[in-house]
Amino acid sequence: MPRLFAGLEIPPEIRLQLSGFRGGLPGARWVDPDNYHMTLRFIGDIDEPTAHDVLSILGGRRQRDPIAVTFDALDSFGxxxxxxxxxxxxxxxxxxxxQAEIERLVRKAGLPPEKRKFFPHVTLARLKSGSARDVAGYIATSGHFPKLSFMADRFVLFSSRGTTGGGPYVVEAAYPLA
Known part of the structure; x- marks a missing residue:
């Protein structure tokens, strides 16, 4: 049973710049820069026929232009x-x-609606025991966050291992934005 999600790949030059923020936070498990991505829709563990339906139905989305993506700050969840x-x-x-179109298409494949509100981001670190004070200190001392921009010219369907942290991620299908 594959664990799937739709997302945007992060270009190597942006991954390199984001990786410069690794370190300096007690209790952080840093995501490998090769696994940086922006999740558009987590699909989860599904059976092979449903995975095939998702793969196919995403191919039927409307054509659209490439999308400008800009990262503008460090932040935290929790x-x-x-x-x-x-x-x-x-x-x-x-x-x-x-993201909304992908959500509609995935629901057409028979999957339940996503419960979480879409919040575009790239996870840099996961915390088990980090304190709010440590995270605030990390963000405050990380220095100026430059605006990092790129044009997303496709979205992809990723698969992942069913383990904590997920990666390494594999691109199962790519859908051009053009």
């Missing part, structure tokens, strides 16, 4: 009990429209 540090992406109508 508030007083942080569980991840990430690079935040600026939400744009083009990015939100692509």
């Amino acid at each position: 508030g007083a009990r942080p569980h991840a540090v990430f690079a935040r992406a600026v939400p744009t109508s083009d990015l939100n429209d692509l």
